[in-house]
Amino acid sequence: MASISLRGLEKSYGAVRIVKGIDLDIADGEFVVFVGPSGCGKSTTLRMVAGLESISGGELRIGEKIVNSLAPRERDIAMVFQDYALYPHKTVRENMGFSLKVRGIAANEAQTRISEAAEMLGISHLLDRKPGQLSGGQRQRVAMGRAIVRRPQVFLFDEPLSNLDAKLRGQVRTEIKRLHQKIGTTIVYVTHDQVEAMTLADRIVILRGGEIEQVGTPDEVYNTPASVFVGGFVGSPAMNFVKATVKNGVLAFANGDTLPLSSLQSASAAVQEGAQLIVGIRPEHFTTLADHSMALSAQVQVVEPLGSDTLVHFAIDGETLTARMPPNMRPQPGETLKIGIDPTKLHLFDAKTERAIH
Numbered sequence: 001m002a003s004i005s006l007r008g009l010e011k012s013y014g015a016v017r018i019v020k021g022i023d024l025d026i027a028d029g030e031f032v033v034f035v036g037p038s039g040c041g042k043s044t045t046l047r048m049v050a051g052l053e054s055i056s057g058g059e060l061r062i063g064e065k066i067v068n069s070l071a072p073r074e075r076d077i078a079m080v081f082q083d084y085a086l087y088p089h090k091t092v093r094e095n096m097g098f099s100l101k102v103r104g105i106a107a108n109e110a111q112t113r114i115s116e117a118a119e120m121l122g123i124s125h126l127l128d129r130k131p132g133q134l135s136g137g138q139r140q141r142v143a144m145g146r147a148i149v150r151r152p153q154v155f156l157f158d159e160p161l162s163n164l165d166a167k168l169r170g171q172v173r174t175e176i177k178r179l180h181q182k183i184g185t186t187i188v189y190v191t192h193d194q195v196e197a198m199t200l201a202d203r204i205v206i207l208r209g210g211e212i213e214q215v216g217t218p219d220e221v222y223n224t225p226a227s228v229f230v231g232g233f234v235g236s237p238a239m240n241f242v243k244a245t246v247k248n249g250v251l252a253f254a255n256g257d258t259l260p261l262s263s264l265q266s267a268s269a270a271v272q273e274g275a276q277l278i279v280g281i282r283p284e285h286f287t288t289l290a291d292h293s294m295a296l297s298a299q300v301q302v303v304e305p306l307g308s309d310t311l312v313h314f315a316i317d318g319e320t321l322t323a324r325m326p327p328n329m330r331p332q333p334g335e336t337l338k339i340g341i342d343p344t345k346l347h348l349f350d351a352k353t354e355r356a357i358h
Contacts, residue, residue, distance in 0.1 A: 001185050002076070002153035003028045004049065008058035011044050011210075018044050020210040021058065031180050031187045035197040036207035036233070043158055045207075046190045050079050050156050062154060078147035079156040082163060084139045086131040086146075092118075093127040096146045113149040120182065121145050121175065137168040144179070157189040161196065173199060194234050198222070206230055228354040231280045231347055237311065239280045240321040243351065246275040253279075254317040257296050259343055270357050271348065278354065280347035283311070286323035287340040295338040300331045314339065 004026040011019040019041040026032045034042040047053040049060065051072035060067055067075050086095050093114055100110040118124040121141045131139055140160060147155055157176070161169045177200055180187055191197055197204045198218045206213045206221060206229075214226040225231035231239040244251045250258040261271065271277065298314035298321070305327070312323045312331060323339060331337055348357040 001028050002063035003061075004154065004186065004188065005061040006045075006049075006058065007060075009045065009048065009055065009060060010057035011041070011048060011053060012056040018210050019048070019056075022212055024205060024212065024215065026186060026188065029184045029186055031189065031200060031202045032205060033189045033191060033197040033201035033203075034205045034207060035191055035194055036213075038192060040207040041210040042190045042192075042207050046156055046158055046188060049154075049188060050077055051075050052079075076153040077156055078150045078152040078154075079158065080140075080143050080147050080160045082159045084131070084143045084163075086139060086142060088131050091128050091130055092123065092134075092142050092145075095131070095142055096127075096149055099146065099150055110149070113151070114145070117145040117148040120148070120179065135168075136164050137172055140164065140172055141175070144176070148179070148183070153186065155185055155187045157187065159191055160189075161191070161193070169193075169196075176200060195236060198234070204234075206233065224356070224358075225280070225347060226356050228278055228280065228349050231349070231356075235282055237283045237322045237324070239282050239347070240319075241349075242279045242281075242316060242319055242321070244277050244279045246271050246273055246277065248273075251277065251279065253296070255297060259341070259346075276351035277357070278349040278351050280349060281341055281345060283322045283324040285342050285345035286325070287342065295340045298337050298339045300333055300335045300337060302333060303330060305330065312337075 006022050006024045009019060009022040010017065022045060034045060036042050044053060048055050051067070051070060055068050062075055062077070087098065090098065096114045096117065097110045100113065114127070115124070118127055121144060123138060123141050123145060126134060126138060131142070134142065161172055164172060173196060189200060201218055203215060203217055204221050205215050208229055214221055214230045221230055221234050225234065228241060232241070242253060244253050246261065249262070250260050252258050296316055298316055300312060300314050301320065302313040304311040307327065309327055310325045310329045312325050312329065314321055314323065314337065349355060350357055
């Protein structure tokens with residue numbers, strides 16, 4: 001196992017900067033997930049760690065060794081790709097053992113490693129089949145097994161579940177989590193799916209435009225987002241946002257509703273009179289209880305019963321918001337509700353910078 005250190009890591013294609021000076025330390029044995037929208041630089045960063053992309057600037061260390069100029073095979077890493085990358089004419093056993101054969105690992109040792117990895121992943125009964133005889137989920141397990149048998153210092157995963165259907169994604173995600181708990185090897189994982197990031201990561205690295213927007217545990221990025229971008233990206237359904245102005249010690253909304261700043265836990269001393277703010281609230285922090293200190297007048301647009309709860313989409317001053325309500329809550333489209341807000345769950349962001357106010 002090994003730690004990973006990125007110092008001012010950059011990647012440019014001509015005059016276009018894709019990765020813009022990333023600084024990050026990944027601890028030995030840590031599971032770190034890079035997440036962000038398409039084009040944010042997450043896969044490019046992973047490929048630089050793997051040695052599949054050259055580094056335009058900065059320094060990359062794996063363990064104590066600077067690896068900027070080392071070939072992928074010299075970095076002691078194993079990578080699991082989105083498209084499995086299996087040899088179609090070889091059996092599962094041969095696919096998993098191919099890299100060991102190339103490295104000159106003795107046949108007995110190779111078979112031991114293959115058997116252990118196959119048992120760990122529940123594919124022992126598939127060892128004599130070829131990839132064409134496997135489902136997508138089984139192929140991805142083989143790709144993971146091929147990485148495991150190498151016993152590398154670092155595992156790299158590049159959107160490994162994106163080709164699977166929703167049910168299989170959930171199953172394989174659980175297996176990846178179990179795998180890390182069992183072997184404890186450092187894992188760097190790239191995805192555009194924030195659910196994968198939240199469920200798998202020890203820490204999440206949220207990228208935007210080739211730069212780090214926030215680094216933190218799943219709880220930290222969910223409960224204390226550093227920006228409007230993070231608040232809206234992490235969580236499903238996404239955080240709601242409404243504009244407000246500080247007037248005479250209250251948050252004033254365009255529809256006439258107000259909230260005393262003194263009711264907020266931490267932000268009352270950090271905002272000034274006349275400040276233009278963006279107020280964020282997660283769908284689960286709305287309530288229909290009448291005893292809350294704030295209620296917004298909301299016109300119901302769409303109601304989505306989900307069994308365990310109900311999503312209510314409503315409009316406030318032209319903004320569409322979503323509330324997660326109890327399963328028996330079934331308002332009618334067009335109906336006007338008083339929807340309560342717990343002020344201790346509000347997030348305040350500066351309207352100009354869109355950064356959090358603490």
